[in-house]
Amino acid sequence: MEIIDWIVLGATLVFIVLYGVYKTQGSKNVEDYIRGGNTSKWWTVGLSVMATQASAITFLSTTGQGFYSGMGFVQFYFGLPIAMVIICLVFIPIYHRLKVFTAYEYLESRFDLKTRSLAAILFLIQRSLAAGITIYAPAIILSAVLGWNLTVLNIVIGIIVIVYTVSGGTKAVSVTQKQQMGVIFIGMFIAFFLILDYLPEDITFSDALSIAGAGDRMELLDFSFDFDNRYTVWSGLIGGTFLMLSYFGTDQSQVQRYLSGKNVREMRLGLVFNGILKIPMQFFILLVGVMVFVFYQFNATPLNFNPTATEAVYASEYGDEYKALEKRLEANHKYQKGAAYNYAKDPANDRYQEDGKDLSYIAKFEEVDKILRAEAKELIKKASDIVESNDKDYVFIHFILNNLPKGLIGLLLAVILSAAMSSTASELNALGATTSIDLYKRNVKGEKDEQHYVNATKLFTLGWGVLAIIVACTASLFENLIQLVNIIGSIFYGNILGIFLLAFFIKYVRSNAVFIAALITQAIVLVGYFDDWMPYLWLNLFGCALAMGIAILIETLFRLNTPKNA
Amino acid sequence: MDKEPKYVWKKSYTVVLIANVIYFILFYLLMKQYV
Numbered sequence: 245m246e247i248i249d250w251i252v253l254g255a256t257l258v259f260i261v262l263y264g265v266y267k268t269q270g271s272k273n274v275e276d277y278i279r280g281g282n283t284s285k286w287w288t289v290g291l292s293v294m295a296t297q298a299s300a301i302t303f304l305s306t307t308g309q310g311f312y313s314g315m316g317f318v319q320f321y322f323g324l325p326i327a328m329v330i331i332c333l334v335f336i337p338i339y340h341r342l343k344v345f346t347a348y349e350y351l352e353s354r355f356d357l358k359t360r361s362l363a364a365i366l367f368l369i370q371r372s373l374a375a376g377i378t379i380y381a382p383a384i385i386l387s388a389v390l391g392w393n394l395t396v397l398n399i400v401i402g403i404i405v406i407v408y409t410v411s412g413g414t415k416a417v418s419v420t421q422k423q424q425m426g427v428i429f430i431g432m433f434i435a436f437f438l439i440l441d442y443l444p445e446d447i448t449f450s451d452a453l454s455i456a457g458a459g460d461r462m463e464l465l466d467f468s469f470d471f472d473n474r475y476t477v478w479s480g481l482i483g484g485t486f487l488m489l490s491y492f493g494t495d496q497s498q499v500q501r502y503l504s505g506k507n508v509r510e511m512r513l514g515l516v517f518n519g520i521l522k523i524p525m526q527f528f529i530l531l532v533g534v535m536v537f538v539f540y541q542f543n544a545t546p547l548n549f550n551p552t553a554t555e556a557v558y559a560s561e562y563g564d565e566y567k568a569l570e571k572r573l574e575a576n577h578k579y580q581k582g583a584a585y586n587y588a589k590d591p592a593n594d595r596y597q598e599d600g601k602d603l604s605y606i607a608k609f610e611e612v613d614k615i616l617r618a619e620a621k622e623l624i625k626k627a628s629d630i631v632e633s634n635d636k637d638y639v640f641i642h643f644i645l646n647n648l649p650k651g652l653i654g655l656l657l658a659v660i661l662s663a664a665m666s667s668t669a670s671e672l673n674a675l676g677a678t679t680s681i682d683l684y685k686r687n688v689k690g691e692k693d694e695q696h697y698v699n700a701t702k703l704f705t706l707g708w709g710v711l712a713i714i715v716a717c718t719a720s721l722f723e724n725l726i727q728l729v730n731i732i733g734s735i736f737y738g739n740i741l742g743i744f745l746l747a748f749f750i751k752y753v754r755s756n757a758v759f760i761a762a763l764i765t766q767a768i769v770l771v772g773y774f775d776d777w778m779p780y781l782w783l784n785l786f787g788c789a790l791a792m793g794i795a796i797l798i799e800t801l802f803r804l805n806t807p808k809n810a
Numbered sequence: 811m812d813k814e815p816k817y818v819w820k821k822s823y824t825v826v827l828i829a830n831v832i833y834f835i836l837f838y839l840l841m842k843q844y845v
Binding site for chain 1: 817818819820822823825827833834838843
């Protein structure tokens, strides 16, 4: 990294933080601090909701997903617009009418305190772990490729977020997220057009898409009913709707974003904005990854994009074997490059006949590429138990550091850190608010003034921030922690959504039945996960259906056993 | 007095759904073109 990159990176981040702190200081009451004084316009709500969901790993991982697996991941978001409409129709009017600060407050008015507390505690467990990983995930990647100290990076990201989130609360989170989304969009557009510019002169955008298609990267839609296939139209529409309903409708880190809207209209339009833009945004990020794939058809790539993995295998007894694989990759790349050029001149050049089958050269060399990379991963695993052999998250950052001009590297790093900060800020903000409103304020004895609760919320936010940094710093002690957080989310989300759907739609069910059903459901979902009943994403739907079914059953049994005039 | 309707459908929800159906069709056409 050159000095100009440091200046761009530092200036962008410092400006965002200082602007956020300056514009939002001095909240005098809880309304101001937690709901941002209900002043946000729809575009602020919409950008804030999008910025909360788009973490750094979204940009690193989604582009890597596009590079290795193509555009199919876009189907994961197909349920999002449906969920947005349901939340606008059902959730927002209720939250607004009850003037709640947190989603869980509603559960007390509908059921009772113990159900509210249970949902709040499930949220705190899951989200506090996730906040640590939101910091850790980009930090581990940036430290690997840039040689920065991991612990220092974790602490720096954490402290920056704590400063403005504690200082300005929800308003600071929204204000900074607008700037962060601006940086993210500008950075990603520049990266996209530069990739196209870096392609050989006679390769048009349409040629690039054709090459991507020949390399099996343009399979946008999968209509199969294969349960094991993670991303299909059906899993996106059905599983995705439940997942997005849980996330946007019951997760306080998202609910708090739209509760800051000026009125119901602004809140709704904020989610409508998200419902219209989210899928094109994800499509675009994936397309960037696919264009990186096309770029690397004409340019050499490392056998594994994670430099730590390469170093580990070089230093082991498998070093020579690995170097032999690198030579084979280099030889195969020459064929790949030739095939891509030939295809661009005339797609017919790409076809050949073998055993009566019509085959593609690009697909053939791509298959060899895949085999070599899979063999390399096996060697890395043999060389080290600790190093991550899956290099999907390292592809885009490798491209940035090795190909973008000076200054723009700093801007793209600002994109990644902005995304990390925007998600973490929402998480800390929500953790502080939930602890303060659902647990502290609800249980504290005696009259306290508004300033007391503002200070308490600030203190809780600070505490959760420190905990997130500790989780981030110790995250490397656990294997596969990023996946673990997604699994923990799926284990709890279905149950929480079930509680909320019962509250909204099934008036027949009362508090005790819901509470017992939630506890039973949680136990069954945990057994189901450990006994490997289904891929973990489906636990969302399973948990939700189970919580609702058991609650209705228990309520019926209660009623049958209760005398009518009791 | 008339009871306030429970769920009020807004035009913007139709816009969200139509926009996403259009994306879906475009994705399908894009896939047909390049796969």
